[in-house]
Amino acid sequence: MAIEFEEEIQVPTKIKVIGLGGGGGNAVGRLVDRKLPQVDLIVANTDAQALKGCRVSQKIQLGCKITKGLGSGADPEIGKNAALEDRERIREALEEANIVFIAAGLGGGTGTGAAPVVAQVSRSLGALTIAIVTLPFTFEGRKRALVAETGLKELKPKVDILIAIPNQKLIELVKKEDSIIQAFQPADDILYQGVSSLSDLVSLPGLVNVDFADIHTVMNSKGEALLGFGEAKGNGRALNAARLALANPLLEEKSITKARGALINITGPKDLTLNEVNEVMSIIHKETDDDAQIIFGAVIDERLEDLLKVTVIATGLEA
CATH class of the missing domain: 3.40.50.1440 (Tubulin/FtsZ, GTPase domain)
Structure with missing residues (x-):
């Protein structure tokens, strides 16, 4: 049967x-x-x-x-x-x-x-x-x-x-x-x-996919948060975009080091490499607590040509 x-x-x-x-x-x-x-x-x-x-x-x-x-x-x-x-x-x-x-x-x-x-x-x-x-x-x-x-x-x-x-x-x-x-x-x-970062994560094709359940896990009832973003082109674009994302001047009084969770979105063109994803995540990992829950996604947007974008939403920032 x-x-x-x-x-x-x-x-x-x-x-x-x-x-x-x-x-x-x-x-x-x-x-x-x-x-x-x-x-x-x-x-x-x-x-x-x-x-x-x-x-x-x-x-x-x-x-x-x-x-x-x-x-x-x-x-x-x-x-x-x-x-x-x-x-x-x-x-x-x-x-x-x-x-x-x-x-x-x-x-x-x-x-x-x-x-x-x-x-x-x-x-x-x-x-x-x-x-x-x-x-x-x-x-x-x-x-x-x-x-x-x-x-x-x-x-x-x-x-x-x-x-x-x-x-x-x-x-x-x-x-x-x-x-x-x-x-x-x-x-x-x-x-x-x-x-746009959450929309990209749940709608664009991904090298590393994130679904709504993943987003909910890191963001549900997490209180105060910060959002940083950066974008860069050319050689070193991954490192430069990640550094810009961690240096948002509007939110300088808060620090990702105190975050209990973080959602990372890496959006790049079709030539985005696994090594670039690793470079971004290595920088962010150094800035976060070892016990923080980190979820990341890497998605492809062919409209970006040479541009790579990194968005960091760090949650649970209460002292």
Whole structure:
């Protein structure tokens, strides 16, 4: 008697990115031009005018009954209640996601207040939930900084991974002649690289494959994290890209040496070699604790030609 085996069906990993409030909505809006295949972009805001001007197609206006579309007035309690009012619409938008990125600027009303609500909805759906948030500039004042600090504490236990970017660091990185859009580019890059690296790992052909279960293992409930990335061409591209990934100036106060886990993505053209993978991993291994759980993937993207990219997401950074 012949025995027939059912063919295993590979269900693709679904990634969704939701930007909250002005800061988060702007950051996700700027991802539109960067063309992330197989990633859904969503924006949610209490400010109807801001939503109207955003190029992201999937939009959620929060708290119409509470705010009348006029925003939260920098009050996180209003932002929270607005998100609770539209909790079901948020749930519908995030359904079927395996990984959800939440982008928000903390210190104002909508991003600060809505982020914990969205995070709770995301995790209730079983999605791995990653928040990438910005903290106010020093010139925005002590009150806004305190609001952001309180919001960060409330958000942290409600997500699997939390990456906080101090906007003040941007001032140290930009040139005097840079536009505001150029100034925010490094922060935008953190969000883009986080999303694109996980998307690459689960969708591109791999020399070393990583699936959603691997990602979940190293990122589930791991708390504070850092994300570093680097890219290089030509001779020594692997070493140079790895060193750049470990030297992210936006996150210099945190160190990979304290990480309890790390997810490494190496993306290169079709001539990517096993020796280059070894060079990258050797550098990273020297910087991490011997007991840290490290998962890495190496994937091929023929569009890169000579370019090699390394992304490091280090998790569990609590002292």
